[in-house]
Amino acid sequence: xxxxxxxxxxxxxxxxxxxxxxxxxxxxxxxxxxxxxxxxxxxxxxxxxxxxxxxxxxxxxxxxxxxxxxxxxxxxxxxxxxxxxxxxxxxxxxxxxxxxxxxxxxxxxxxxxxxxxxxxxxxxxxxxxxxxxxxxxxxxxxxxxxxxxxxxxxxxxxxxxxxxxxxxxxxxxxxxxxxxxxxxxxxxxxxxxxxxxxxxxxxxxxxxxxxxxxxxxxxxxxxxxxxxxxxxxxxxxxxxxxxxxxxxxxxxxxxxxxxxxxxxxxxxxxxxxxxxxxxxxxxxxxxxxx
Amino acid sequence: xxxxxxxxxxxxxxxxxxxxxxxxxxxxxxxxxxxxxxxxxxxxxxxxxxxxxxxxxxxxxxxxxxxxxxxxxxxxxxxxxxxxxxxxxxxxxxxxxxxxxxxxxxxxxxxxxxxxxxxxxxxxxxxxxxxxxxxxxxxxxxxxxxxxxxxxxxxxxxxxxxxxxxxxxxxxxxxxxxxxxxxxxxxxxxxxxxxxxxxxxxxxxxxxxxxxxxxxxxxxxxxxxxxxxxxxxxxxxxxxxxxxxxxxxxxxxxxxxxxxxxxxxxxxxxxxxxxxxxxxxxxxxxx
Amino acid sequence: xxxxxxxxxxxxxxxxxxxxxxxxxxxxxxxxxxxxxxxxxxxxxxxxxxxxxxxxxxxxxxxxxxxxxxxxxxxxxxxxxxxxxxxxxxxxxxxxxxxxxxxxxxxxxxxxxxxxxxxxxxxxxxxxxxxxxxxxxxxxxxxxxxxxxxxxxxxxxxxxxxxxxxxxxxxxxxxxxxxxxxxxxxxxxxxxxxxxxxxxxxxxxxxxxxxxxxxxxxxxxxxxxxxxxxxxxxxxxxxxxxxxxxxxxxxxxxxxxxxxxxxxxxxxxxxxxxxxxxxxxxxxxxxxxxxxxxxxxxxxxxxxxxxxxxxxxxxxxxxxxxxxxxxxxxxxxxxxxxxxxxxxxxxxxxxxxxx
Numbered sequence: 001x002x003x004x005x006x007x008x009x010x011x012x013x014x015x016x017x018x019x020x021x022x023x024x025x026x027x028x029x030x031x032x033x034x035x036x037x038x039x040x041x042x043x044x045x046x047x048x049x050x051x052x053x054x055x056x057x058x059x060x061x062x063x064x065x066x067x068x069x070x071x072x073x074x075x076x077x078x079x080x081x082x083x084x085x086x087x088x089x090x091x092x093x094x095x096x097x098x099x100x101x102x103x104x105x106x107x108x109x110x111x112x113x114x115x116x117x118x119x120x121x122x123x124x125x126x127x128x129x130x131x132x133x134x135x136x137x138x139x140x141x142x143x144x145x146x147x148x149x150x151x152x153x154x155x156x157x158x159x160x161x162x163x164x165x166x167x168x169x170x171x172x173x174x175x176x177x178x179x180x181x182x183x184x185x186x187x188x189x190x191x192x193x194x195x196x197x198x199x200x201x202x203x204x205x206x207x208x209x210x211x212x213x214x215x216x217x218x219x220x221x222x223x224x225x226x227x228x229x230x231x232x233x234x235x236x237x238x239x240x241x242x243x244x245x246x247x248x249x250x251x252x253x254x255x256x257x258x259x260x261x262x263x264x265x266x267x268x269x270x271x272x273x274x275x276x277x278x279x280x281x282x283x284x285x286x287x288x289x290x
Numbered sequence: 291x292x293x294x295x296x297x298x299x300x301x302x303x304x305x306x307x308x309x310x311x312x313x314x315x316x317x318x319x320x321x322x323x324x325x326x327x328x329x330x331x332x333x334x335x336x337x338x339x340x341x342x343x344x345x346x347x348x349x350x351x352x353x354x355x356x357x358x359x360x361x362x363x364x365x366x367x368x369x370x371x372x373x374x375x376x377x378x379x380x381x382x383x384x385x386x387x388x389x390x391x392x393x394x395x396x397x398x399x400x401x402x403x404x405x406x407x408x409x410x411x412x413x414x415x416x417x418x419x420x421x422x423x424x425x426x427x428x429x430x431x432x433x434x435x436x437x438x439x440x441x442x443x444x445x446x447x448x449x450x451x452x453x454x455x456x457x458x459x460x461x462x463x464x465x466x467x468x469x470x471x472x473x474x475x476x477x478x479x480x481x482x483x484x485x486x487x488x489x490x491x492x493x494x495x496x497x498x499x500x501x502x503x504x505x506x507x508x509x510x511x512x513x514x515x516x517x518x519x520x521x522x523x524x525x526x527x528x529x530x531x532x533x534x535x536x537x538x539x540x541x542x543x544x545x546x547x548x549x550x551x552x553x554x555x556x557x558x559x560x561x562x563x564x565x566x567x568x569x570x571x572x573x574x575x576x577x
Numbered sequence: 578x579x580x581x582x583x584x585x586x587x588x589x590x591x592x593x594x595x596x597x598x599x600x601x602x603x604x605x606x607x608x609x610x611x612x613x614x615x616x617x618x619x620x621x622x623x624x625x626x627x628x629x630x631x632x633x634x635x636x637x638x639x640x641x642x643x644x645x646x647x648x649x650x651x652x653x654x655x656x657x658x659x660x661x662x663x664x665x666x667x668x669x670x671x672x673x674x675x676x677x678x679x680x681x682x683x684x685x686x687x688x689x690x691x692x693x694x695x696x697x698x699x700x701x702x703x704x705x706x707x708x709x710x711x712x713x714x715x716x717x718x719x720x721x722x723x724x725x726x727x728x729x730x731x732x733x734x735x736x737x738x739x740x741x742x743x744x745x746x747x748x749x750x751x752x753x754x755x756x757x758x759x760x761x762x763x764x765x766x767x768x769x770x771x772x773x774x775x776x777x778x779x780x781x782x783x784x785x786x787x788x789x790x791x792x793x794x795x796x797x798x799x800x801x802x803x804x805x806x807x808x809x810x811x812x813x814x815x816x817x818x819x820x821x822x823x824x825x826x827x828x829x830x831x832x833x834x835x836x837x838x839x840x841x842x843x844x845x846x847x848x849x850x851x852x853x854x855x856x857x858x859x860x861x862x863x864x865x866x867x868x869x870x871x872x873x874x875x876x877x878x879x880x881x882x883x884x885x886x887x888x889x890x891x892x893x894x895x896x897x898x899x900x901x902x903x904x905x906x907x908x909x910x911x912x913x914x915x916x917x918x919x920x921x922x923x924x925x926x927x928x929x930x931x932x
Contacts, residue, residue, distance in 0.1 A: 007379065008628045008648045009462050010472035015375035022368050023390055026440055030405035033415055037408050079311040087308055095312070097555045101319050103494075104547035104554075106501030108521040109540040112528045113322045116329060116537075123325065124317075148318050170297040180299055209398025212503030212521070216528065229400035233508060236404065241413060248401045259396040263389065460661035463628055466648050467655040468675035468730055478678070482665040567664060567712040 031252070038249040041242055049246040057223040058231045061139055065227070066207035069146035074200045077154025078192075084155070085162040102151050107212030114145055115217040137219030142227060145214045146207040153206065154199035161195040198265040205258040209251070326544040330537035341538035349515050350523035351542065353431070357506075357519065358499040361438050365495050366488070369446025374480075377454030378462070388451070391444050402440050403508025406433055429511030434519070437505040442498045446491030453487040454480075456565075486564060490557045497550040501543060578639045578652075578733035578766055579604045580625060585634035587620055587790075594620040596790040598634070602768060607760045609781035610770045613813065617790040618770045619658075619738055625768065626655045626736050638733070654727030656737040660719045662711035668722050669707040672697055675730035697725040700759070717748040724756075728763070735760070737769035741776060753780050774814045778802060786810050808915045811843045818844045818885050839917050844909040846888040851876065851897060852906045859908035864899050878907060 038046060049055060083089070084096055102110065118125045118136040125136055135141050165188060173183040211229040219225045228251055235244040299307070331338050341347065372391060376384060394402065408414050410427040420427060427433040461483065465475040481488075503521045510517040518526065520539055527536035580602040587595040595617045602608050610618040623629040625636060627648030635644040643651060663671050672694045676685055685693065698704040701721040711719055720740065727735060740756065741749040757780050760767045771777050777784045778798040786793040786801055786809075794806040805811040812819075820842040852859065862878035862885060869875075874894040878885040887907065889897070899905065915921055 008466055009378055009459060012375060012379045015371040019372040019375055027393055030409050033409050034405045076314040079307050080315060083308050083311040087304060089308060095315060097551050098319050100551055104497045104550040106503060106521045106543045108503045108524045109326060109543045112524060112536055112540060113325050117325055151318060167297050205396055211400050229398050232400050244404060248404050251398055252401055255396040460657050460659060461663055464657060464661040467626060469649045470678040474678045479663055
């Protein structure tokens with residue numbers, strides 16, 4: 001290192017070097033290996049595998065159930081985050097800690113428990129099934145499992161944002177004659193919307209890849225309730241490594257797009273209020289463009 | 291009292307939101323948590339204890355703990371090194387590096403397992419070489435450790451990076467200007483400052499390491515008594531219609547989750563106190 | 578220990594933080610680096626401490642090359658702007674840190690460390706806080722602990738980054754006096770960074786005024802205040818009236834436009850005379866505001882469209898009895914003229930406005 005970049009704090013070279021080598025071995029090499037393996041197939045064949053009837057059905061189930069689960073959590077997560085921040089109630093600290101249960105509880109445990117609860121003779125299934133609505137061993141079971149697994153995301157991204165809302169802003173709205181509902185729609189909701197969207201996207205991304213909790217409750221019928229991760233595993237078990245790889249590469253690509261979307265959302269959330277330049281500067285810039 | 295504050299919803303709205311929110315949490319979190327223990331104890335405590343004494347269950351517990359312990363030092367060293375480089379220095383490509391660290395969160399556990407099969411499996415890149423040297427990674431414990439590493443390594447780094455960034459470099463620079471060597475600075479100044487964040491990351495990564503299912507399942511080969519972790523054992527017992535055994539094993543994992551939540555809450559509380567302390571130290575006096 | 582700074586330059590990306598700085602700090606002096614934020618003063622201080630490295634140039638300590646000496650080997654005491662106290666250590670352990678991390682051979686015994694630390698805490702008058710943690714101290718107390726910690730390793734040079742910046746006015750004044758005394762007792766060289774002109778003028782032996790990475794002027798507090806070397810120094814140190822003028826025949830003409838060179842005349846508010854009758858070489862103006870401020874009375878005059886600020890003593894004001902709206906004449910006792918190149922223009926001993 002040249003004298004000009006001498007740094008006072010020690011260990012930069014060592015720490016960064018270690019980090020890069022570690023990441024290369026654990027992440028880049030294996031992922032690169034997979035992409036290389038997939039390239040044996042060629043683009044056309046990957047598309048063929050991904051668009052085969054069974055794969056398409058699996059993608060549809062996976063993404064559809066994930067979307068519904070993320071929507072459910074978007075709605076209820078907003079309510080949960082709101083009451084956890086704003087309303088006092090007994091046992092609040094306990095409930096707050098419990099929200100992280102899906103992060104802490106192994107997915108297999110969640111899977112067998114939910115399957116037992118919603119089965120025909122389960123605590124919930126015995127009341128739901130007579131109504132003509134079957135949850136366990138249907139795509140709805142997948143939705144239930146994914147809702148459980150991704151429950152914390154929306155709540156946890158919204159909580160700090162709701163905490164940060166200054167009550168003065170709401171008081172100002174009220175003093176200007178807005179009803180509580182108008183205040184919520186016009187003042188509060190716009191402030192928390194990016195976080196809600198981020199939480200939604202995080203939940204969705206996690207749901208798409210989930211495996212452990214789903215397989216117990218899904219029934220796993222090809223074309224009906226088979227998720228893509230399970231299809232990858234069954235291809236692997238039939239020694240169809242290339243087929244599994246093709247599907248994995250497609251999933252990985254979709255995951256990256258989701259990750260990118262989440263990053264952009266988080267950047268937006270963090271930066272959209274940073275534009276606090278004096279009005280003249282903004283005006284000057286706008287004028288420069290116009 | 292009739293009067294409500296301007297920034298409060300009408301009472302009926304509050305009660306509706308409270309019941310909807312808490313009801314949702316009850317059905318989706320509370321009920322499953324209770325169900326694990328009720329199902330495990332469905333035929334009484336003796337049967338439950340008997341199920342836990344089963345040798346395969348016990349070896350699964352041993353393997354789960356073993357893998358978690360094996361993974362821990364790697365994750366700690368990586369987390370501290372990555373956070374040190376990222377939080378205390380400026381260099382090109384930093385945000386790319388952070389994204390790379392986040393990557394495992396976006397990868398399906400099944401895909402995470404698959405990539406190591408492609409690398410170390412019988413038909414994998416290094417497969418023939420490994421077979422020649424009689425080394426077994428896939429369908430053996432080393433593969434399970436590697437897959438767990440992939441899944442869990444970001445937790446500590448992600449916890450430490452923002453923490454160390456918020457603490458800044460001043461204290462370390464002060465230590466150096468007072469004559470401390472690199473190690474003295476690390477042990478006496480940096481480590482005490484990050485210990486709660488580090489512990490928090492350890493708790494999270496440990497919970498995930500012990501509970502990981504998808505990735506480990508793919509590389510384990512499900513060899514009973516050999517490559518069965520507790521979550522995998524839960525699956526086997528459940529698929530054999532041994533509900534008591536499955537839920538007995540699951541109850542241990544659920545207990546572990548509860549311990550994790552309690553520990554996490556305590557550490558969160560400690561960290562909040564530390565942040566408040568930091569803020570008072572950094573806050574300028576009012577002028 | 579003396580410090581010599583030779584041709585030091587430093588950039589951060591495209592931003593030039595320091596541009597060819599040369600500065601000598603003799604042993605025992607208390608020097609202030611004064612300038613607005615972003616002028617490079619803190620960067621210069623950090624380069625002297627070894628916290629930052631210069632892109633070019635060199636630093637000599639007592640005549641010996643120290644440019645590439647590591648921060649821990651420079652024997653420099655550094656007091657950070659926000660003190661950087663180790664928050665998980667008690668006050669005692671903070672001060673003892675520098676002694677405890679010495680190599681085993683040089684490390685004093687525990688008893689000796691205790692004695693030295695308590696002595697230093699006595700020096701900063703905070704020995705009764707030895708068992709507290711930094712978060713339990715007030716800002717002024719933290720500042721003094723940070724100083725005691727820096728002094729514990731017996732540095733040859735004491736460097737302070739905005740030492741009083743985060744304190745309230747009263748504590749700041751107290752600490753200023755106290756720092757001056759401490760410096761005189763310790764017989765070390767001290768350099769401190771500040772953006773507060775009053776602080777620099779009151780505490781330092783010498784003031785280095787910086788702007789845009791360059792040194793504008795080096796001099797005693799009196800020199801930089803009374804004879805500023807550049808328009809920037811004039812405006813940065815104290816209030817000043819600025820007149821756009823031209824130099825003609827040795828006079829600074831404020832209002833004639835056919836003159837040769839565009840110049841700017843600077844006059845301090847307390848260097849202006851006011852009279853009720855027409856003055857030779859004076860300008861006429863109207864009294865706009867009269868503000869008594871402590872021992873002074875600040876008058877705002879309007880001359881054409883320009884506002885001129887004048888400071889009078891209370892006695893003088895009582896003699897004049899100015900009222901708002903009154904027509905008066907004013908004339909500078911002293912002024913300085915700078916050309917468009919920012920360099921001073923000499924004018925004859927009598928500097929005045931001309932009509």
